[in-house]
Amino acid sequence: MNIDNKKGAEKEMDLDPIWNQFIGHLVDNEEISQASLKKITGIPFIYIHYSQKENEKNNLFLLIKKAASRSMRGKQLHCETIFVRQENQLFVFRHRFYVPQQKMFCCGNLCPDCILFRS
Secondary structure, three states: OOHHHOOOOOOOOOOHHHHHHHHHHHHOOOOEEEEEEEEEOOEEEEEEEEOOOOOOHHHHHHHHHHHHHHHHOOOOOEEEEEEEEEEOOEEEEEEEEEOOOOOOOOOOOOOOOOHHHOO
16 A cells, blocks of 8 residues: 555655755856765765865855755755765765654643644
8 A cells, every 4th residue: 555645644755856956056056066966874965076276165065055045945845964074175065955843732831833823
């Protein structure tokens, strides 16, 4: 029995188009000569050849954030980027897109995102 066909079952979001857009947006930058995605034990890593002379990691983080935000536009997604290592012009980051967890019930702690405040 296919779980996607059950009534009330939540469908899993297909992130492949998001990843393809994201890598495309990264490569569109002049400073980035090549970008690729590798999944190792299910964890996505992005490998970026960054041709900036100063090798400013902060500028590269900004480029990644901009590319991710363009890819996530119109969808309820968040992303997380963690620097892993650098070898000359090659930068490796652990990057993931994820759907935010939403509360399903009131816990009674008067949280600002309480389900009782939703319209």
